[in-house]
Amino acid sequence: MSNPIVFYFDFSSPYSYLAGELIDALAAKYGRTVDWRPMLLGAIFKVTGSVPLVQIPVKGEYSLRDFSRSARFHNLPFKFPEKFPLAALSAARAYYWLFEQDGDLARRFAQAVFRAYWVDGRDISDLAVVQDIAAKLGIDQDALAEAVAKPEIKERLKQETDGAIAKGIFGAPYLIVDGEPFWGVDRLPQLEQWLKTGGF
Numbered sequence: 115m116s117n118p119i120v121f122y123f124d125f126s127s128p129y130s131y132l133a134g135e136l137i138d139a140l141a142a143k144y145g146r147t148v149d150w151r152p153m154l155l156g157a158i159f160k161v162t163g164s165v166p167l168v169q170i171p172v173k174g175e176y177s178l179r180d181f182s183r184s185a186r187f188h189n190l191p192f193k194f195p196e197k198f199p200l201a202a203l204s205a206a207r208a209y210y211w212l213f214e215q216d217g218d219l220a221r222r223f224a225q226a227v228f229r230a231y232w233v234d235g236r237d238i239s240d241l242a243v244v245q246d247i248a249a250k251l252g253i254d255q256d257a258l259a260e261a262v263a264k265p266e267i268k269e270r271l272k273q274e275t276d277g278a279i280a281k282g283i284f285g286a287p288y289l290i291v292d293g294e295p296f297w298g299v300d301r302l303p304q305l306e307q308w309l310k311t312g313g314f
Contacts, residue, residue: 118147119305122278122288124155125202125224128181128192131232133287133299134225135190140302144309146291150213150221152206153275155286156199162284166199184299191233200239202227203271204262208244210270211261212253223251 119141123130134150141148159165167177178194185192205227212220226247230236236243241262245255261267278288282295289296289305294313296305307314 116144116146117292118149120149120151120290122151122153122283122286122290123224124153124286125205125227125231125238126199127155127286128194128232129184129299130287131192131228132184132188132190133289133302134228136188136299136302137287137289138221140306140309144306146309148221150209150224151274151278152202152209152224152271153278153283153286154201154203154206154271156201157275158279158284161279164284168198188299191229193233193235195231195235195237197237197239200237202231202238204241204244205238205247207262207267207271208248208258210274211258211264211267219251219253223248223253226251 119137121133121137123134125131137148155166168174170177181194182192205224209220209224209227212223227238227244230243230247231238236247238244238247241259244262245258248258249255281290285297287297287299289301291305291308292313294308296302296308
């Protein structure tokens with residue numbers, strides 16, 4: 115079995131949402147699986163000196179157009195949320211708690227969180243919202259709330275984010291195929307060509 119594609123993302127990244135809707139099918143086409151890894155862009159931005167695209171003068175207006183246009187290009191539903199940016203700490207922590215029990219359920223939870231924010235405009239920084247999303251997948255809400263408050267789960271997310279920074283990851287989505295990095299949903303065609311040819 116070939117190595118999985120490692121998919122680093124932040125739930126508050128619109129391009130991560132788009133990549134999350136596309137990457138599993140693309141990977142399966144070439145006999146690959148995807149290792150989903152949420153991280154915190156806020157911590158990465160502190161290291162790189164970056165800010166969310168919408169906060170950059172001039173570039174911010176363009177980015178808003180590009181988010182929606184990119185979603186239309188990929189034929190995916192999209193609605194820019196009222197609350198942006200936000201820190202999806204509870205959702206990211208919940209992912210790693212779920213991942214330790216059931217990787218497939220964790221992935222479905224991640225996709226549900228993405229859609230709740232980028233399609234339905236729900237505030238995924240609110241633990242109650244995250245619990246509701248989880249409940250619809252049959253996940254125990256109280257167990258989730260207890261888990262995301264545990265020091266070891268908080269530390270897991272910190273370690274994943276620190277590990278991403280140590281690997282040189284500076285944005286999201288960031289995908290790694292057999293050691294080759296691809297940044298951004300717009301690099302998926304290159305990533306596919308890499309998978310198809312074994313590298314170029």
